[in-house]
Amino acid sequence: MALAILLSALAMTLIVGLRYLAASGAFALLTRRRHPALYAGLDRQIRREIGWSLASAAIYGVPAGIVAWGWANRGWTRIYANAADWPLWYLPVSVLLYLVAHDAWFYWTHRWMHRPRWFRIAHAVHHASRPPTAWAAMSFHPIEALTGAVVIPLLVFLIPIHVGALGLVLAIMTVMGVTNHMGWEIFPRFMHNGPLGGWLITAHHHQRHHQFYGCNYGLYFRFWDRLCGTDKGLGDFAYDRGGAEPRAAARSGAARQP
Numbered sequence: 001m002a003l004a005i006l007l008s009a010l011a012m013t014l015i016v017g018l019r020y021l022a023a024s025g026a027f028a029l030l031t032r033r034r035h036p037a038l039y040a041g042l043d044r045q046i047r048r049e050i051g052w053s054l055a056s057a058a059i060y061g062v063p064a065g066i067v068a069w070g071w072a073n074r075g076w077t078r079i080y081a082n083a084a085d086w087p088l089w090y091l092p093v094s095v096l097l098y099l100v101a102h103d104a105w106f107y108w109t110h111r112w113m114h115r116p117r118w119f120r121i122a123h124a125v126h127h128a129s130r131p132p133t134a135w136a137a138m139s140f141h142p143i144e145a146l147t148g149a150v151v152i153p154l155l156v157f158l159i160p161i162h163v164g165a166l167g168l169v170l171a172i173m174t175v176m177g178v179t180n181h182m183g184w185e186i187f188p189r190f191m192h193n194g195p196l197g198g199w200l201i202t203a204h205h206h207q208r209h210h211q212f213y214g215c216n217y218g219l220y221f222r223f224w225d226r227l228c229g230t231d232k233g234l235g236d237f238a239y240d241r242g243g244a245e246p247r248a249a250a251r252s253g254a255a256r257q258p
């Protein structure tokens with residue numbers, strides 16, 4: 001049994017690691033085509049981002065592997081495979097519930113990690129990427145990685161979800177983690193401006209967190225930032241303004257402290 005759990009944890013680590021390399025790699029390639037100079041001179045930083053991210057993959061893989069084993073062998077969790085077990089309308093609702101719960105957890109743990117003592121210990125690694133790249137999606141200190149790694153494995157015990165809907169949640173988590181750090185906006189305007197954009201988080205919003213630190217803590221939604229007065233609006237990208245050196249604006253904010 002112990003061996004089976006170990007193998008499950010190893011398999012999950014491998015899956016999370018490969019998923020990271022595939023997603024970040026794909027968006028890094030896209031970045032090179034759309035904004036060829038964006039990551040110029042960042043090779044050392046990118047190597048560091050990949051190193052921390054692969055370490056995080058192991059930390060994400062272990063709880064996920066244990067829960068996956070328990071799901072398959074012990075009937076753990078409220079994940080269901082038969083779509084008829086719950087009404088169809090519950091499929092999108094469950095996805096939204098997971099995103100809202102993860103967002104709340106992320107907002108408060110992220111704010112806590114911006115307290116000076118914990119910033120130095122747990123979160124400085126993530127902010128050492130100045131400016132972050134598509135490879136920074138999982139560039140976390142192990143303590144920060146642990147706060148992220150437990151969320152979904154805990155939620156599956158609390159909130160029923162179809163296995164396919166869970167896959168969608170994980171896909172959204174992966175894509176937003178990469179694109180929010182990519183250094184340019186891939187999503188259409190309505191997702192960061194206007195009535196809907198005012199509540200959603202994309203690269204424009206998280207960019208400002210990496211520039212100014214003490215604001216824009218959220219993950220998917222601007223709800224908590226707006227409620228708690230920590231939403232400082234959208235950052236801008238130099239290419240939006242027609243700037244010649246795309247990352248100059250971000251670099252000038254590099255000396256700021258949390």
Ligand SMILES: [Zn+2]
Nearest residue numbers: 126181206210
């Ligand atoms: Zn970030």
Ligand SMILES: [Zn+2]
Nearest residue numbers: 110114123209
């Ligand atoms: Zn932060």
